Each structure stands twice: as structure tokens, then as C-alpha cells.
Amino acid sequence: MLVGRTVIYGGALYVRRLFAVYISLVGGSFCLAASDAQDLFDLSFEELLNVKITTGSLTDFVAKHSPSAITTIQREQIELSAARNIAGVLEEHVPGMMLMTHTAGDKIGIRGLIAAENYKLLLLVNGVNVTNNVYEGAMMELDQWELGDIERIEVVRGPGSVTYGSGAIAGVINIITKSAREVSGVSEWSVSYVPEYHGKGFSFQAAKQLGSWSSYFFGSVRESDGLQNPDYFQLRPDAASDIRYVGKRPTDVKGPQPYLGDTLDEPQVKLHLDLDDGRNFRVWARYTESGQSHTFTTYSAFSDKDGNLVSDTPTRKRSIRNFVVSPEYESELNDKWGLTLRASLDAQEYIRYDFRNVDWPEDHPNNIRDYAFSQERLVASALFDYDDGESLKVATGFEYNRTGVHAPWGKNSDHIWVREGLHLVSDADTSIYLQYPDASRRPSLDALEEVGGGLDFDTFTQLSEVTYDLRTGARIVYAHRLDFPEISDTMFAPRLSWIADFSEESTLRISAQRSLRMMPLRAQYLFDKYDRSESMSGRDHESLDSLEVAFTKLVSDSFLLDVNAFYNDSDTVGYTGQDLQFLGDLQLWGVELQGRFQWGNTELIVNHSYIDLLDMAMNPELKTGENRNNISFSDYFYYTGGDVPILLESYGSGLNNWSNNSTRLIVTSKFLDDRLIVRLSARMNWDYEGSYDEIEMYQRAYDTFDTSSLDADDLVAFERQRTEFERERGFLDAEDAYQSDVHFNASLSYRWDLKQSSELVASLFVENLFGEEKRYHVSTGSSNYYPSRPVFVEEPTSVGLRVSVRYR
Template sequence: MSRIMLVFAVLATIAGPTRAETVTPGTEPFRDMSLEDLLSVEVYTVAALTRLTPLESPAGITTITAEDIRLTPARNLNDLIEVYVPGALWMNQETGPVLGMRGNISSRNHRYLLLVDGRAMNNKSFAGASPELEMWDLGDIERIEVVRGPGSVTYGPGAVAGIISITTRKPGAAVGTTASVGYVDPYDSRSLTLSHQMKADAFALFAHASIVDTRGEEARTFQIDSSNHGGFVGRDYLPGSEALDYYGDFDDDPQLKMHVRLDFANDWQWWTRYTQQGSNWFSNEIKTDFGGELVNQQGTSSRQVTTAVQRDVIISDTLSLSAMLSFDSYDFERRRDRAYDPDRHSPLNYQVRFAEDEVLAHGVLEWQAAEWAQVALGAEWAHDRFGPGWGDDKREMRQGESGEIINGADSLALSPGNRNSADRQAPAWPAIHVGDGWDTNTTSVFVEANLAIVAGHKLLLSGRADQSTYQDWLYSPRAAWIWTLTEGHVLKLIAQRASRMNTASQMYANDWHDLHNRPEELDSLELRYSAQSSPALGFDLSLFHNDSGVIAFQGADNSNRQVGDLELNGMEAEMHYAGERGSAGMSFSWVELQDWKLAPGVFSSGVSYSDYNLQIGGTAGGTQVGTGSDLNNWPNQSLKVFGNYRVAERLTLHVDARWYSEMRGAKDGLEGLGNALAGTRSATPDFQAALDRVAREDAYDSDIRFNALLDYAVSPGSSLQFFGQNLFGGDGNKRYAYDESTKNSRAAPTRVRFVEESQSWGIRFIHRF
């Protein structure tokens, strides 16, 4: 470690002027450019290490600007992505909301990397990309860039399905203080934010703080139990019970965010960020009875603090360096649904409860080798420590898919006969003792060559290799051919492989059991056409094919492991327009399953019901076999439109709407269940009544959403906003729970769970001093 630190310290002290700030398409500088300049300027994008023109970027990138964020009615980043990113959607799940793009979705956000100012913020041991996705306050963000498709060649293992890159506000860009207050009904959500920027000769500062207190609403939550009784919790089902408060804060602790960035000494940056968020599980569960009181027991909570020192310098006319040294600490808890112990906060009532700390060193050297050749070479090293949560005794620690990784025999998560004891799966999967934790090291090297081989043609060759303590070397190569057909029209052919390591806790458990750690790998081929007919109007069209070996959670042994091989095809079409009075965009997405094959020894998965072989209902039931030919948990098509329009000098209107086709793959599961039990003793009148009830609720039918916001400029420094979500109302605004399909062996449609999201209305006042 000391040698690596020394190398980065030496590199960071090389004298030189500041390298230009990274600029990406969709941000303000591009709106004022001529078409000629727009097509020729080379910038750094989130999809590459070297400079390219905006149309040459080797990936589909959606840029959400600060103005988009300000004018869009969205509860959090998940909502915002669902508005603007082609095909993207999110679903509820027991560990929190899960995001999907291009048909790639799972029970946790492991297949995406989330970056803040270039630094990966993912939870490596369990939760993945969280908590940034669930924060209500987005006022510190300058832009969000979403890469659709593989990205591990640039940012490392984990980005097999996409990258979400957050860039915070630059210090000194708008000197002064900005405050806002807001309220959203029916979530009873109250917010207060404060930002300050200042600029002096020697430094520039940006500071942001916010608190958002959300009590949640008693939403209409639908579920069916294993006895085929079901309906809306607290209404026509379980009348003595209450559903969890939807969007309610974990233990009534409000969301907190603090971010400080200091630019100094011409080319140095230091920033520190703290987030705290937690919520009741979004999976339509019920409150838990503790001593006669119904409480929001189930939930997840996370706290994260990150600090980084960065320097971007130009060493010479042909050589530049970007270096970063960072520390991150992440505290995470997931509390279970039942009272396994009278003390709500006993480790016996938790699945996981831990913290992970990381020291990260990262550097990229870029060389203009010739007029026609750019080369980027980089390295990264991370040391991670997995141990007790912040302020916890080591006996309270729980890690692993079923909380089986504990400190030792004196763990407070051990209790003979308790159904949530850490050793409950012994002897097959006994508790693993790690004392006060364990450590891993990850080493990465990466390179990119950008070659303008002949006029109008570029070849982009990229590669990355990553290795950790419990994972052999992973390789992520990419080759992109970029052909400028005519001015403003570019065709790109991109072939690449993306890799993902399993969760840190699963890799440790596998190593403890002498099992080989296999990565998740995705091979992708994409043909992309980009056109910019004027500075105001642009088009994009992508055709892609993905082939991946999927790692997912398996309820049979409570592990994350290889579950099958997936092939799918897709298409995305986009149009975007920016004029003097506003902007607009639309997109269409189509994804179709080509093939799905379960891995040996795996009988079910959440990917598709097309290959399935699970015994249902025991000896009284039958076997559910493959049904249909579609992806589960996914609509095959989606259409999105959005726009901002300045109605009058002081009044701006935002509208957005989206349509998702029916989830045919989820309906396949219900059809297969009915076929499996037909003619068996499990095909009871109650079972048929449950299926009929699901049909009456139009489960998995198409979904339409419509949102709007009015922004009135009270004065040059103040604005008043009124906004609403789900304005079509009715019972069509269903937010489904992700169907893992690994424990659905009961003779009942228990896999059907959803929340009917209410119309919501909000008000926000923003004032700049």
C-alpha cells in the first residue's frame, strides 16, 4: 500500500495548469454552439477515457441537467431516471427499490455502478447502488449521466448493465446562497435545503445541506398469501393489520445530506459527502406487532460518508494526468419482518448489520501520441474492510445473504432454535466466524487507444483487468468502430464484454466453503446511429444484442450464484429538441427475450418463466414447467415523452408521460402456475378464486403515467413550484414488487404483489439570496 500511495503522491505534485473541466453533451455549453462547433469539439464523456466528439460516444448516454432536475416532479433519482432514460423502470423489492435498463433487472442493484464526481459509491457486500438512488433532495447535482449498457471497461466490475454518474455543482459558478422548502402529499414529506457558493482569489467553495422528513402514506398494497387469501392489506385482506407506511423513513429518522467541495491552488479539488437514508420495505408487507403495538419493523437503513482529494493537471502539450485518493465508509442495516426477539434492535431481528470501509487510489494518464492517436493508461487500487456497523459491538455484526457471517460463538445473532439465528442453516451452511471482520484488496489496470485511422473513421480499443483477494482476474475488452457518414451523422459498431464480481460477502463465504468464485459476464454487440441536424435537434437509434451468464439470488440455499444464460435483443430510438422557449424529447424502447437456459441444478429464477422446473404444492400439486417466451419483471415496450415550455415570461410548464406495455413474462408465470396445478388436489376453489382476483385487478397489464409541474418566477431570485405525479389517477398506477421466483413453491399466486401509487401533489419555494 505504501508504494502505491507514494506513486500517487508524486504524480499529484507534478506542476502544471489545470486540465479543462469535463464537459458532456446535453449541458449548457452545447446549447450556444454553432452546428459546426458542436460536431467538431472533442470532450470527455462517461463512456470513454479519451476525448471524442459528442456524436462519437461509444454508448447510449442520457444526460439529465440541473434544469431538468429542478423542473421535474420526482421523489428521487429512481423517478428521475424513469422519466428520461429510454426503457428504464424501477420496481419494489425487500432490500429497497431496484432499477432496470435494457431488460436487465435483479433483486438488488448489483449490475450498475453509481458514481459521484467520478468515485464509485456502491455497497460491495450486499446492497449495490444505494443510497443515492433513494434520496429525495437532488439540489446539489449539476447533471446526471446514465450510460445504458455495459461500462465495466471504463469503470470496473459491476457496470454490466449501466452506469449512473452524478456530477455535483462546481464551486463559484453561481456565488450566493440558495434555500428551498417543500411539502409533498400524501407522503407527508417536508424538506429544507440550503446551498452556498463563494469564490475568492485562492479558492472556490460549494456547500450544500438538506433534511427531508417523510412519514409515508398508508398505501393500497395488494398481496396473496400461501392460503390463497388476499387483497388490499387492512381493507379486504387482513382487516386487523396495517400495511407499512409507503415511503416512510426508517425508524422516523429523516434523510440527511451534506456535501462540501473546495477548489484550491488552481488545480486541486477536495470534497466530502455524507448521506443518511432509510425506508420501510417497498414490498407490500405489513406492520409487525411488538407488545400490542403495530410498528414499521421491516426496512433498510444506510449511512455513507466519502471524502476525496483530486487533481487534474496538464503536464505538457501532449500529456495530462488525473489522480484521486479517497476514503469511504458505509453503514448498512436490513431489519426483518417478524419479532424474532422482543428487543426490536436485537441482531436476531436483522438479516444484515455491518459497515464497510474503503481506501481508494486512482489515476489516469492521457497521452496525445500523434495527431491521429490518443492513449489513456490507468490503474486503481482499493483496500476494503468489512466489519461491525458504526458504533456497534462486534457481537452485533451480521453479514452474508442470510446473516450467517458473524464474529464468533458469543455473537448476539446466535440463539438455539430461533428461526433467524445465524446458524439456522447448519450443518449445510453453518455460521462463519470472522472476529471483528475481514479485508480484501482489489487491483485494476486499464488502457484505451483512440485512433483516427483514416478520414471519417476512428477505432477505439479499450481494455480493463480487475483482480481481488477472492476473485481471479476479470477481463473487460471493448472495440468500437466510429464512422462519420456525413457531417452530423455518425454510425458506431461496439463490441464488448463486461464483468461483475459477486458480492463481497458471497465471495468470502464461497472461499470459506472451498467453492470457486465465478463472475457474471455479459457480451454485447451494439449498432448505434447518432445524428445532429441542427444545434437544437438530434436523433439516436440503437440496436443491441446481449448474451450473459446471470448471477442472481437463489432462495433454495440463500446465496447469490450463477442461475443461467440469457440472450436478448433490443432497440432504442430517441429524439431531443431544445429551442428558445423550451425543450422536448421522446424515446421508444423494445426488448425481446431470445433465449433463456437455467444453469445445472437450478430449477427457477426471476429472469424468465420460459425455462422452469419447480415442484408446486408438494405431493398434492404438480410441476411448473417452462411457459411462454418473454422476460419476467419487464415490459417488452415503452414510450416516453417529456418537455419544458415557457408559457409566459415568468411561467414555465413541465409535463412528462410514459407508457409501458403489459408484462407478458409475469403473466407467463401465472399461466404456468395454473397449468401445473390443473387436475391436482391443490386446484381448490380458493386457488381459482385467487387467480380470478388477480385477473380482476388487471395485474401486469399496460401502465400509463402522467406528471406535471408549474414554475412561477416570483422575482429574479425566487420561484414557486406546484407539481403532481400520477395525475391520471385511478387504479392503474401499479408499482410491482420484483418477482424472484425462487421460493414460489406454494400452490397460490403469492408472486403477485403491488402498490397502487396515489396521486401526489407538492409545493416548493426556492429563493436565492
């Protein structure tokens, strides 16, 4: 990106009460067992190739015929993972996926695309889009530490707009929960403890037959004080010592804020209910809340109006809540035609707290900064499917989407605040955030956009998919999605795929497609209202054209090989808070290799990803010396701040925030009639070529600077800047950062049979088995006379324990 200048709340509470009643009704009447469905973890490789995939297409495809590159993470793999949340589980399994941190939460990158907001990928739950289209993009669920309700996670590696619409540029993450249809006669109580993060949790799940209806319920509470006294590394030339860890320098008044501590001491909560009539109707509802600190700063050091130093209170935290309900009806109209009707309503609340005004409580509106809003989204769709039973399958339908941006749950319109250069508030006279203009971090009076009670946007969509089997044994799949948004140009995303089985063991897939991304609603609204310039006509969406070739081969009963090669050409677009801009053309290619091996009770999964930047051509109109991009330093022209600005010019040929090579390895072994399961995973990232390019770019700028034009005072200032830069570089070099990283996780799980068809399962998890891991911060490019953006937190070795009692 370019770096520059109420009813629902009550409904959510009601649903929570219903869940509580449900627990009391079913909790004492039956207890948990494993799913009746066959565990996919135990299927043979040949059977796995023919498992149906529900993500990435309008119709189901068996895994080897999916037009999209899909990574599927099964329930047992999730249960055995030592990763603390969904984002970490993805990092373990998805080839080449990068997981970075940020002050607002974890950021996920797939196939070279990552941003300071997760707006280049979509997040789904059971196929329902829960991405926040206003701010932060894919964030719901990703920081949840409790994963016991998840049946599997399907990840589209690469574009997916043809099925899911705007935003699926980098990929699609579909969290598929356990369902009433697939789980029966089951209950489980579970407790967990992670001492390093002062975290503990409790969960309960149960499934019961209620007449002709099947039901499944899950509830959990997890709380964490976070990692105390964390090691946040950040360069700081004015530091009076050689220590570069935030809050640990001699001049720091306060210590570092906790890492991953709960916002306002409110725990993570997850509630899920699924009902199925066993024929053609299903409805599920879900509520989650979370919020954790992800900051690289010290505790606040403020004094109140009486001059008393305020007790340690973290700043810059977010609170997110989400409620979604989705009914679905399927009907076979006749032996060839079918109809699926689906609706979903999801409501999200996002609030960012920044405790700067100590005369008010931490959760007071005066300690909210920039973002306090809810997003409500109603989606209704009708999909017809046709199968002639021989060679032709067709799915076609329509979708209606209405998205609203309003005040936080239970608040009137005066509590809405969304920032995008301008401050979107109700109005200047009544906004709660403008009542104390002398308070810190209040909206600027000269940069207001009044939105009254909020904003509402409509989108109409037509979507289709056609599969035709050729006589040669190959098949052609054509699909498209046509969106008609109220506040942007029409969006057309097509895909054409050719899929051929050379034998029962070998399949080749070739796909070409285009995906599009609209700006976040806060930016798209302002652009539509004020800035529809001719220069951006037809280009107000980010686009990605992709070509992918994939080959899958069952080499033997114990060896499965999958190879994906892709080429991406992307026109990147960003909004500076003032105008929509075409940022540049990005071209890259990559290859993903994955093998799965089995020897008796041992399975090995290994994958490797290589990505190479072919070209990053920044828009020449932006190369004025005032604009910078966070994609690559290979095309750059920017004057830094400082007493003597230096010119950062193009350097290197890599992607920022990315390692060119990435390898994942997972070994799972079962012993003692599968009672004991041992798992070891390794992640290896190396060749952060594009990230370290910034350091070399600074070095060259200083080495080639023409000092002959400087007067005596400026020459002294320049030499001071250079000395400070080289000193800071030395500290970074000593950390061996942005070079190579190898990290190991491990788990040990043992199951005891108890009386009355029950069992106890104890699991021990170790994260970062052989030492701390550098979790890098997403860099948007440095603007000072030294590189201030190479920042990371050192995540330590962490041991966790989970004990579950399961009943059949």
C-alpha cells in the same frame, strides 16, 4: 438469480460539525444566484452533440463520439421533474429503464437486466464508486428526495466494466454534483412539502470565493411519515373475503405499514462540500443518510411479556449512511503528457431492522435482522494521458482498491452480521446477536461463519484506452480493464469501438465489449474459502458479451435523432447461499429510439425502447424440480409446494419483471420571458409478456395435470388448489395488472424577481396526474401452489410544492 435454500463514525460526525461551521461562516455573508456556467438546457442541438461526456471512458468524449450509449439528464430537467427521488428521475428519462419496488428498496433495470438486489449496475458520485459490494449493490442516494445539489446525471445504458470494473453489467449511473469550479457567487434557501407522503424538507446551498479557492456547500434535511394506509395488492387464497389489499381484509388485525416512511423516524440528511484551488487540485466530501419502509405487510401485531398489544410499529426497514471524501490532482507534465492522481475513501453503514422482539426497543440489536455492517473502501489511482495533437490519444494507469467489511459505525466487532446462507458474525461466544437465543430471528447456531473483526479484500487493476483517428475521418477506440482480485479469478474486460462522422450532422458508432460481475463480497468470500469446484473453474464471474450499433443525426436545427440497437449474450451466475452456480445463458436484443424537437420555447423529448428475449437456456444440471430462476419462465422446471405439488414447466418467451415496449415523453414549454415553465411527462409500458407468463404457466400446469394417479384425498386437495388458483387469477385479471400502464407527471414553475439581485421560485409538482400507478414488486418466481409473487403497490396522485429564494 437462483432462489433456494469506528473511526469512520467519529470522522463523519466531525465533518458534519465542520459543515455546520461552514454554514454559519458563509450563510450570512452572501446569497444565491444561478450558475455562471451556461445552462446546458439552453444549448442548441448541435452544441449538445459536442458537449463533453465524462462517464463511460477514461478520457472525455464529445457526446456524439462516446463509445457508450449515454443518457444525460441536465440540472434544469432535474429541477422540473415531478419525480420524488433520483430513481424516479431516471425512470422518466432513460429509455426502457424499469423501476420496481422491493421490501429492501427500489430496484433498477436497464436493457432487460434487473434483480432483487441492484448488483447488476454501478452507482457513482462524481466518478467515485459508491456501490455497496456486500449487499444491495447500487442503493446509496437513490431514495434521496432532495436533488438540489445535482448538476446532472449521466447514465451508461449497457455494460461498463471496461472503465469501472465488476458489476457494470446492466449500466452505470454517475451522479455529478454542482462543483466549486462551475458555480460561483451563489446561494439558495429552499423548502418543500408533499402532503400525500407527509413529507417536508429544507435545503441550503452556497458558493463563495475564498481567496484563490472556490467553495461550494450544500445541506438538506427531508423527513417523511410515508403514505399512510397504502394499497398493497397481494394474492391470498385463505382470505375470508374478496379483498386482496394487505391490512384491509376483514381478518387483518393491523392495517398496512406506511409506504416510504422514514426508518426509526430519522430524516434523510445530505451534506456536501467542494473546494477547488482553480488550478489543478480539487477535494470534495459528502455525507448522506436515509432509510425508508418498502414493505408489503401489516403493522406488527405482537404482545409484550405482560400480554399488552404493542403499538403500531413497522417492521423490515433499513438504515443506510454513507461518507465519502475524494481529492484529485491534475497536472500537465508537458504539451503532450498529463497526469491525474485520484484517491477516494468511502464508508457505508447498512442496518436492517425487523421489530419482532417487542420486549426491547425498536433499535435494539435483538430487532436487527440478517444485516448490520459497514463497508470501507479506499481507492487510489494514477492515470497518464498522452495526446500527440494529431491522431493519437492514450490513457493508461493503475488502480488499487482495498475494501473492508466490518461492524457498524462506532460499534465493536461483536455487532457485525451478514447473511449469505451462513451467518457471518464475529464469533459464536461474543456476537451480540447470539446472546438471547430465544429471541425471534436470531442467527442459526448450526450455520455460523466466524469472521472475527471483519474481512478485508485487495484488488489491483491496470486500465488503458487508446483512440486513433484514421485519415478517413473515422476513429478506432480500444480500451480494457484488467482486475486482479484477491478472492476471485482475474477479470478482463475489453472494448473495441469504431466511430465515424459521415458529415457534421451524422455519426455512426459500433462497439463490441465484454463486461464481468463478481458475486457480492459476502458470497464471493464463502465461495473462495469453501467451494472452488472444478465445475465452476473460469466461470465464477457473470459475463456479458455485447454488440451495439448507434446512429446519431442532426436532422435539422430543431430535430435531433438517436438510434441504438444492441445484442447481449450473458452467462448468468448466482450464489444460493450454499454454492456458486452457473444459472444459464441469456440472449436478447433491443432497439432504443430517441428524438428531440424544438419549436420556439417548447421542447419535446420522446424515446422508445423495445426488448426481445431470443433465448434463455437454464443450466440443465439445475433443472431438478427444486430450483427456479427469476429471469424468464421460458425455460423452467419446478415443483411447487402445497398438499399436491404441481409441475411448472417452460412457458412463453418473455423476460420476467419486464415490459417489452416502453415509451417516454417529456414536453417543456417556457412563457413570459422564461419566468413560467410548464412541463408534462408521460411513461407508457406495455406488453409485460414475461411477467404474465407465470400466470399462464400455472394455468397450464393445472389443466394438464394427470389426476388419475391421485387417491381420493389428494384429488380433493388438488381440486381445492385449482379452484383457489383460478379464483386468485380472477382477482389479478380484474386489476388489469401486467398488461399496460400509462402515467403522467406534471410541474409548473414560476419565478419572481425580488430586490437586491434576488428571486423567488415557486414550483408545483403532480405525480401520477390522472390516477394511481401500479408499482410492481420484483418477482423471483412463485413457489406455492398459487402465484404469490405478482405483487404491487398503488402509488396515488401526489401534489408537492417547493419554494426557493435565490440570491445573486
